[in-house]
Amino acid sequence: MKFRLEAEDQQTRARAGIVSTDHGDIETPIFMPVGTLGAVKAVQIYELKNFIGAQIILGNTYHLYLRPGTDVLEKAGGLHRFNGWDRPILTDSGGYQVHSLAQIRKIKEEGVEFRSHIDGSKHFFTPEGVMDIQRKIGADIIMAFDECTPYPCEMAYAKKSMHMTHRWLERCIKRFRETECAYGYSQTLFPIVQGSVYRDLRKESAEFISSMDMEGNAIGGLSVGEPDDEMYEMTELVCSILPQNKPRYLMGVGTPANILEGIALGVDMFDCVMPTRNARNGMIFTTQGIINIKNEKWKDDFSPIDEFSECEMMRTHTKAFLRHLVHTGEILGAQISSVNNLSLYLWLVREARKKIIDGTFVNWKKEMLVKLMQRL
């Protein structure tokens, strides 16, 4: 993997760059649609490419490990072959899901024992094992196995957990270096900064992570319930420490506003289930603001879903039609809403990139923050 910075904003820490992988380039800042089970929910692969302009998608190791299982993915020749997505893929480490989804988990120095949320079967994730699984899934970017602390979190626990995450990282790197991609292309490993909302811990973690000298770095343990200001404060601090010449990935973030603020703080990569999950609940992000499409007021509004969308489907389908589909529980409502929200997110990062290169990022961001977050 290579990272080349193309432009840096003069008034903020925002940057435009290019991440190069064996499955193609990613123009940053980028948003990565979440493909939990190897596919983005309610969205076709060709829609991701042709309508949304996705450049990289994310897969969840925990989910893929349980279903279809590492053996099936290995036989398929990796996730790219399995799902037909031939651009870059990033997998998380499963750390987050083990803590949020799995039943009865036991965290030990060795790793995490948990029971599947599907059938209660017992499994054991170790840093080494999670490297092996991600090698077999075949992601271009694989994530270190960490503990994502909840919010709020006692400082003592956050500190202990962070140190374990650091020790796990060393084991991850060791295993990663001893192994190879099963399918002949390059994989890279991103370590994850933890430390909850404590400046001292975040600083210590960011310094430790930086010293590992990996090809890219991630910020974890945020967007877990803390106020936005704390998230921004931690992100700013960590970005000021992480190496400037490597991509920075803020995990699990966020709203369009969160993403713009993150970009301004020097983040290059984002992922979040929000655009697709909220789509399935009737929340539509548009260039003009946020729509609750279930609302009666859209019943006979025959204006386009988003007349300024770059996605033609949103310029032709009307709010009234989408409202009807969502109101009647049609699957197609979730499909159109999901394509719309992801289009908006990808448009947003593409626009941000242009503005960073143009040198007009700050004023544009100010305008956008008001526009995108207003309720229509």
Add this chain to the structure above:
Amino acid sequence: MKFRLEAEDQQTRARAGIVSTDHGDIETPIFMPVGTLGAVKAVQIYELKNFIGAQIILGNTYHLYLRPGTDVLEKAGGLHRFNGWDRPILTDSGGYQVHSLAQIRKIKEEGVEFRSHIDGSKHFFTPEGVMDIQRKIGADIIMAFDECTPYPCEMAYAKKSMHMTHRWLERCIKRFRETECAYGYSQTLFPIVQGSVYRDLRKESAEFISSMDMEGNAIGGLSVGEPDDEMYEMTELVCSILPQNKPRYLMGVGTPANILEGIALGVDMFDCVMPTRNARNGMIFTTQGIINIKNEKWKDDFSPIDEFSECEMMRTHTKAFLRHLVHTGEILGAQISSVNNLSLYLWLVREARKKIIDGTFVNWKKEMLVKLMQRL
């Protein structure tokens, strides 16, 4: 509406023709995907056009009347404007749904009183009212209001019901002729032959319907649970009476085999929820046979869903991937399955048409019947 016969098979009653409407031509024999609520379930409009090759879709008057309601459709400028489908649309009359879905219905000479299956609200459908509703929905082909008798059905009831359907037809035609399309294009009205599985009744009904001299005719009251042989016998009888120079529409039929047999008996148009409903239950129709995609045996079968499909998506996505999506309850599983099944149905009628024109229909049909209906 115009209908032009292009070719007639020498060994069967199969024909190839073209139905011309103000929204474009329909090459017959044709299968019409069912868009119950104005959209085909789990399928995008552009998928219908570009991946499936649908030429006409069907809307259900009963459902559209209840949601979004005739007022919304009228304000939109008709269903074509509402859903963005600019090719022909056919609406059924609501007769079937009133009998199968609505709660507490009372059938009287005047019409049918029923309660909505959604909120229990009371409504009254008359032949005149149903013409007005379909005028407002704006379908290119609208259907007469009939009673669809169940199977089995006593002859006395079938006879009485058929005569009422005939009287309703006269009222439908009168109202249809007194009114105009709200949106400036032509609409045409198809009457419906009833008579359950009784030859005498079917003959009487087909003769009565023929005498009305409408632009096309439909065969109703079949595919309601009777054995296939009875369905074919009635279809053959009715087709031998209905005018040769007008399109014949066999309502609610059926499996790929039913459609091939119907074509051989002289039917030009078909509709059925089977390809989409069964898709949502994991039944996949392919050029090589029928697949229960939930089956464990597809877990690591990385061959294409259907390597001979005309739809590229089915030649690239694998059985293992689709099985994974369906197995894990992903919406995308229903999407891909629905596109696949409709692609197969539309491919089937396109092929049948070619073979009729080529003069090779009979042998091809014999082969196809075995192939398409085998369980893989």
